[in-house]
Amino acid sequence: MYALALVLLLCGGGALSAQQYYTPSTGTGTYTELADAVLVSDMPDTVGYGVSIPFTIEAFGVPLDFQGSPATVYIFSGGFIAMAPADRIYSFDAFVSVLAWRDNTSSISYRLDGVPGQQVLKVQWKNMRMVGNPDGDFVNVQMWLNQKDNSMEVHVGPNHVTGTAAYYSYTGPAIGGFVASADFSVYYNTFHLTGNPAKPGTDRKQGYYPMGGTPAEGTIYHFSYKAPSSVDERVRDAAAVGFIPNPCADRSRIELPADMSGTHPTLIVHDLLGRELLRVDNVASGDYIERGGLAPGAYVVTLRDGDRVRDGGMLMVR
DSSP states (O other), X not given: OEEOOHHHHTOOBOOOOOOOOEEEEEEEOOOOOOSSXXXXXXXXXXXXXXXXXXXXXXXXXXXXXXXXXXXXXXEETTTEXXXXXXXXXXXEEEEESOEEEOSTTXXXXXXXXXXXXXXXXXXXXXXXXXTTSOTTOEEEEEEEEETTTOOEEEEEEEEEOOOOGGGTTSSSOEEEEEEEETTSSBEEEEEEEEBOTTSOEEEOSSSOOOBSSOOOTTEEEXXXXXXXXXXXXXXXXXXXXXXXXXXXXXXXXXXXXXXXXXXXXXXXXXXXXXXXXXXXXXXXXXXXXXXTTOOSEEEEEEXXXXXXXXXXXXXXXX
């Protein structure tokens, strides 16, 4: 079991990468329930069911091994699956809502189809109750992760929705995905559908930005994947520094990217106009950065290690 407080998934701060990894499209098709799938046991909404399977997929520029520890995938009753390799959370959001078992016809299951290299992981939430909504409300949905092209799909099944309480006071579910620090203090990338469910737009702001209504049965959302075009882009997106807490009031603890462990780079803080405001030499994970004279706001961080200059994400000061 793996615990994640959903309230943390709905808030948080930090900078988002400008790299666009997914391009969405909307279609329709016949919704077919998974047959011969592996059932997931009952669990509270904030506890995930760990699944270790021989499957890999690249997401947001990072290869994720669903079999390797600690990168095992976790399936949540709330309509999403997540992984936590190293110090980050990768979440794939199918129909994020307050969902729970409705009766003995409810289930969560998964199935792995295809041959290695071309496998498809399919996760199904069947006849789930919508907590806080009228008793007759329910939802069915599947998420597919495609190994061959790293794309993902959300297939919307039969549903009946007459209230919005299960949507966290919004009018629709959160569908998309994001990458955040392990403590959700920083969102590195987010990508969610928003607006009209039949013709949604996209939003890459921090946190969840749900759609403006419930998608119709048979709706299929396809997220085609665009991998980084160069090694430099992969390095840049993996380079963000963790600041705990972020936003900070007085100081934050520094957590360097995993691939810089053992180095002692210089950390440089700039304002949004590019002016250098603070420089700290020979930093290491566990060190603290003091707020000093920084006014409340957002600041750009870079790391300099010899001749290498790396994007270090954002530091927020309150």
